[in-house]
Amino acid sequence: MPPDRRALTALAARARVLAAAVTLALAGAARPALAARPGGHPRRHAPPVARTLAAAKSSPSARPTFRAVALKVPSSPRQGRVEFVTQKRVYLDRGNADGLGIRQAVMLTRNGRPIGRCPIELLSDHVAVCKSGRAHIGDVFKLARAATAPGGAVAQVLPPPAADEALQARAEALAAAPHEKVDFKGPSDASRRAGITIGAGITTWSSYPAANGAYAAEELDVRLHQLALGQTDLRLDAALTAVRWQTWLTDRRFRPNAPTQIYLWEAEVSRRELDDRTVFAIGRLWPWHVPGVPMLDGMQIGRRNEQGNLEWGAYGGLIPQISTLAPAFDTWAGGLYAAAVGEGNATELVRTVRSEARLGVRQSPTIGLVSEGEAVAEAALRSVAVDGGARVRYASKVDRQAALEQAFVDLRLPAAASGGGWLQLRYLGVAPEQQPLLVAELPSVKGGYHLLLDVYSSLRRSLRFGLFASAHLDRDSGQREGEAGIDLGAPRLFGEVGGMSVGGSIGQGWLATRVAYVQLLAHPLGRVHVRGRVSAMQSESITSDPLTDLFEVGADLQIEAVLTSRLRIRVRELARWPVLIQGQAPTGQLPGVVSSVDAVVGL
Amino acid sequence: MRKTWAIVLAALVVGAGLAAAAPTGGPEAPTPPRKRGAREGSADCSACHVENRWSEVRFNHEKTGFPLSGEHSRVSCRACHRQDFKARIPDTCAGCHRDRHASEFGMHCEGCHDASSWRAVLFFGDGHRRTSFPLTGKHAVIPCQECHGNMRDRTFQRAPLPCVGCHRPDFDSAAMKSIDHTAAGFGTECLGCHNTWSFFPARFAAHDNCFEVSRGSQRVFRCLQCHSSTAGLTLTGMCNTQTTTCNGCHSHECAKSDQQHATLNVMGYACVNQKCYECHQTDGR
Numbered sequence: 091m092p093p094d095r096r097a098l099t100a101l102a103a104r105a106r107v108l109a110a111a112v113t114l115a116l117a118g119a120a121r122p123a124l125a126a127r128p129g130g131h132p133r134r135h136a137p138p139v140a141r142t143l144a145a146a147k148s149s150p151s152a153r154p155t156f157r158a159v160a161l162k163v164p165s166s167p168r169q170g171r172v173e174f175v176t177q178k179r180v181y182l183d184r185g186n187a188d189g190l191g192i193r194q195a196v197m198l199t200r201n202g203r204p205i206g207r208c209p210i211e212l213l214s215d216h217v218a219v220c221k222s223g224r225a226h227i228g229d230v231f232k233l234a235r236a237a238t239a240p241g242g243a244v245a246q247v248l249p250p251p252a253a254d255e256a257l258q259a260r261a262e263a264l265a266a267a268p269h270e271k272v273d274f275k276g277p278s279d280a281s282r283r284a285g286i287t288i289g290a291g292i293t294t295w296s297s298y299p300a301a302n303g304a305y306a307a308e309e310l311d312v313r314l315h316q317l318a319l320g321q322t323d324l325r326l327d328a329a330l331t332a333v334r335w336q337t338w339l340t341d342r343r344f345r346p347n348a349p350t351q352i353y354l355w356e357a358e359v360s361r362r363e364l365d366d367r368t369v370f371a372i373g374r375l376w377p378w379h380v381p382g383v384p385m386l387d388g389m390q391i392g393r394r395n396e397q398g399n400l401e402w403g404a405y406g407g408l409i410p411q412i413s414t415l416a417p418a419f420d421t422w423a424g425g426l427y428a429a430a431v432g433e434g435n436a437t438e439l440v441r442t443v444r445s446e447a448r449l450g451v452r453q454s455p456t457i458g459l460v461s462e463g464e465a466v467a468e469a470a471l472r473s474v475a476v477d478g479g480a481r482v483r484y485a486s487k488v489d490r491q492a493a494l495e496q497a498f499v500d501l502r503l504p505a506a507a508s509g510g511g512w513l514q515l516r517y518l519g520v521a522p523e524q525q526p527l528l529v530a531e532l533p534s535v536k537g538g539y540h541l542l543l544d545v546y547s548s549l550r551r552s553l554r555f556g557l558f559a560s561a562h563l564d565r566d567s568g569q570r571e572g573e574a575g576i577d578l579g580a581p582r583l584f585g586e587v588g589g590m591s592v593g594g595s596i597g598q599g600w601l602a603t604r605v606a607y608v609q610l611l612a613h614p615l616g617r618v619h620v621r622g623r624v625s626a627m628q629s630e631s632i633t634s635d636p637l638t639d640l641f642e643v644g645a646d647l648q649i650e651a652v653l654t655s656r657l658r659i660r661v662r663e664l665a666r667w668p669v670l671i672q673g674q675a676p677t678g679q680l681p682g683v684v685s686s687v688d689a690v691v692g693l
Numbered sequence: 694m695r696k697t698w699a700i701v702l703a704a705l706v707v708g709a710g711l712a713a714a715a716p717t718g719g720p721e722a723p724t725p726p727r728k729r730g731a732r733e734g735s736a737d738c739s740a741c742h743v744e745n746r747w748s749e750v751r752f753n754h755e756k757t758g759f760p761l762s763g764e765h766s767r768v769s770c771r772a773c774h775r776q777d778f779k780a781r782i783p784d785t786c787a788g789c790h791r792d793r794h795a796s797e798f799g800m801h802c803e804g805c806h807d808a809s810s811w812r813a814v815l816f817f818g819d820g821h822r823r824t825s826f827p828l829t830g831k832h833a834v835i836p837c838q839e840c841h842g843n844m845r846d847r848t849f850q851r852a853p854l855p856c857v858g859c860h861r862p863d864f865d866s867a868a869m870k871s872i873d874h875t876a877a878g879f880g881t882e883c884l885g886c887h888n889t890w891s892f893f894p895a896r897f898a899a900h901d902n903c904f905e906v907s908r909g910s911q912r913v914f915r916c917l918q919c920h921s922s923t924a925g926l927t928l929t930g931m932c933n934t935q936t937t938t939c940n941g942c943h944s945h946e947c948a949k950s951d952q953q954h955a956t957l958n959v960m961g962y963a964c965v966n967q968k969c970y971e972c973h974q975t976d977g978r
Binding site: 174175176177178179181212214217219289293295305307353364376377378381382383384385409410411412413414415431433434435441442444464466468470475477479481496498500502504512514516518534538540542558560561562563564566567569571572573574595596597599600601603605607623625627629631639640642644646650655658664665666668671672674676677678679682683684690692 | 700702703743744745751752753754758760761762766767771780781782783784785787788791792793794795796797798799800801809810817818819822823824825826827829830831833834835836842843844845846847853854855884885888889890891894896907908912913
């Protein structure tokens with residue numbers, strides 16, 4: 091290309107740069123807020139900047155220059171934009187070069203309204219990551235100083251690229267140069283899951299006149315989760331709860347009758363990493379994939395197939411005492427188990443199938459040897475999911491033949507923004523080994539049936555309708571219980587902060603009940619979750635003359651604050667006031683109040 | 694009663710119909726993850742990772758239809774995706790969690806628990822209405838362990854429905870505190886007289902036939918405030934106990950009372966207890 095022709099071409103390119111810069115500045119200033127899709131995710135429009143650049147790129151001679159513009163000229167010089175959000179973090183399109191600093195808190199705004207500060211945690215030249223739980227894609231923030239190369243500034247013109255031959259030679263040299271691949275070796279999966287959680291709380295139940303005392307309990311929960319034992323692939327899991335009853339009623343109805351109680355839920359050493367073919371656990375364990383056996387002082391050992399979707403093995407051990415969890419030596423259980431997970435693809439009727447089953451025996455101090463079989467399974471189909479399970483047992487001392495001890499079937503419509511539902515039919519039969527836990531408790535001898543239904547539908551994005559119903563039959567007492575209710579909710583009544591719902595129900599059983607309620611769900615500060623509910627309840631005894639037995643007002647308030655990623659505090663108040671008792675205003679009756687405060691620390 | 698059951702039945706039928714007809718997708722349904730983020734094995738690391746560290750992943754899990762809330766946001770990806778990210782995994786709680794309730798409630802954990810912690814139980818007084826035993830009165834504001842003592846399986850099925858299942862000690866101790874319910878012929882159907890806020894004051898409808906105690910100031914009297922003894926009595930409300938002492942509450946001087954009743958010329962008057970409540974059925978009359 092002749093020199094004069096080259097100069098003219100460069101001049102034309104500069105003119106295009108200036109025109110593009112002006113266009114970009116105007117487009118950035120006039121860029122509309124991104125419209126939010128109904129699902130809550132902003133729709134990605136092609137911004138004017140991209141359209142301008144796409145048009146400008148059509149000129150081959152100007153391409154190098156416009157690349158520089160695309161990198162250096164921001165869409166809006168005095169404000170940045172949220173490009174992506176996760177549960178906790180917010181990704182900004184501005185960085186150190188735009189005046190941001192580490193730990194600097196930018197004020198995010200949406201439609202001109204501030205939504206909260208976002209302290210920057212990670213920073214690079216042109217992007218930053220800050221921490222907030224309330225941001226949405228498209229939120230903006232102001233910069234302390236304007237970004238470089240706004241309208242008046244001239245973008246730096248890069249030198250023309252080297253000749254194609256030179257670039258090709260460089261690429262070949264790079265490709266031919268020996269280099270060793272560097273694999274990422276991060277922390278192991280187990281170590282990231284390991285942790286210690288400590289929860290402490292105090293609860294009082296002041297439902298009795300103060301002169302006669304009330305309940306007050308302090309509780310401490312400690313949980314060790316997947317702690318590595320040395321350099322082995324053995325892991326330690328433990329969980330216990332210590333309860334100190336400061337005050338309680340003189341006539342305690344439950345056992346153990348001791349002011350201080352310690353419950354050891356779990357204390358197991360296990361080998362169950364993802365790549366382990368042989369898995370086992372020993373100690374006070376809560377065996378995996380063994381339905382109906384929640385706690386054993388013993389061992390579980392299993393073997394997985396190569397794909398990891400099938401596991402089979404054996405379990406055995408002593409069953410702790412039912413009320414104290416103290417070790418017991420006259421009750422044990424053992425058997426075989428198997429579990430499988432299958433998957434389909436999006437075009438198949440069955441998306442996933444999961445099943446667990448066991449065959450075992452159990453020694454009972456009262457009825458001897460009991461043979462048991464139990465299986466649970468769930469299948470996710472295209473639009474519905476079906477769960478089911480059953481337990482069958484045979485105890486020669488009390489059964490003439492195998493008996494169905496319990497069974498359930500669930501039908502679920504997967505939760506979606508547009509609606510969902512759940513229907514369950516449950517049969518709870520008679521356990522052969524009756525262990526009444528309450529003083530003078532009457533053992534169940536016949537069992538019962540339960541039917542529950544929940545269904546909801548979003549009429550609009552801001553309006554939700556729900557229907558719930560349940561029916562129960564207790565065969566011991568012959569009592570039938572039923573309830574049906576509706577719920578009408580406006581989940582976005584307060585915008586992003588939360589919403590309210592109102593509802594009511596009627597019930598018939600050992601009491602005839604009528605309930606109406608108003609419920610609030612809100613998260614006003616992002617890290618604070620509030621749930622409040624006020625309800626009015628009317629109950630009538632169906633066994634006496636038809637007076638209005640009870641009219642009560644109830645209130646329930648729960649506030650949970652996630653102070654840091656490791657500290658969470660929860661406050662809860664529950665109160666009930668009797669307005670009418672047996673049709674008359676109560677005399678000297680105090681309201682019942684349950685107050686609890688607890689904090690959970692994760693280490 | 695039939696009306697209520699008809700409503701319950703109608704709700705079940707209508708609800709089942711709605712559930713069957715409810716849309717399962719639509720414009721607001723969560724969409725599957727973008728191909729860019731789900732393409733495992735691709736060299737496009739930036740589809741999920743950021744520049745600063747590998748462990749910082751920016752995959753938007755909300756687009757899968759399973760938002761990672763609460764504790765779910767803290768676990769590693771492989772805790773749930775045990776094989777790879779292409780394999781579908783169950784989206785139910787039981788797909789990853791063990792059932793501490795020994796299958797008693799099925800796999801519907803979210804009815805009582807949320808994702809913040811297992812301790813955060815959403816099941817309180819109002820929620821108990823969905824069982825066969827709605828909690829009214831003080832039942833709603835006492836510790837759960839008062840009725841559910843099974844710590845091993847954390848199952849709740851054994852809590853008995855009849856009142857005496859839990860209140861047998863109260864029934865028995867009443868003989869020492871107020872009245873021997875068994876000797877008096879009271880059954881164990883506690884709701885005939887008592888309510889769920891307190892055992893006292895109790896309603897004794899039959900007593901009103903002789904002397905009204907359901908209203909007025911007598912409503913808060915205990916048995917032994919009027920009856921000198923309840924031992925061996927069969928309480929039918931037929932004014933045959935012969936143990937009532939009006940003077941326990943009312944100060945009477947027979948001379949003064951005789952004069953007052955003589956002035957009014959009350960027929961059949963006598964200054965004895967039984968004669969008092971034959972006429973004076975309630976306070977002030």
